[in-house]
Amino acid sequence: MMTLSHFSARLGALAAASALSATLVFVAPQAHAASNGSYYKIELAQPTAAKPELLRSVFVTCEGTNCRAPMASTAPKNMCVSIARKFGAVAAFTAGERVFTADEVAACNADNAKAIAKN
Secondary structure (H helix, E strand, C coil), X not given: CCCHHHHHHHHHHHHHHHHHHHXXXXXXXXXXXXXXXXXXXXXXXXXXXXXXXXXXXXXXXXXXXXXXXXXXXXXXXXXXXXXXXXHCCEEEEEECCEECCHHHHHHHHHHHHHHHHHC
């Protein structure tokens, strides 16, 4: 038989769990969004004076040879190629924890060169 004190304890535990869940629902995405501003880190071969540009649904911001962008819903290689098209040759590219190899960066620049040749 459940007494009033058992019921109160269970109700209190449920309320605490609900409050914790609600907090995580609102705080976790905010923390992710704060760190999301520099998911992509790019070093260009040449400095650029370009203004922030919308590429693949995110804004890419550059200062000199350093560019940054939040995570986009595209493959990192596609983002690399898009950046090479818009800002020039890429010297280094990082997507989150993944650092592109020299061959992968060369492929980004080569894909960009192919696209330019088609136009």
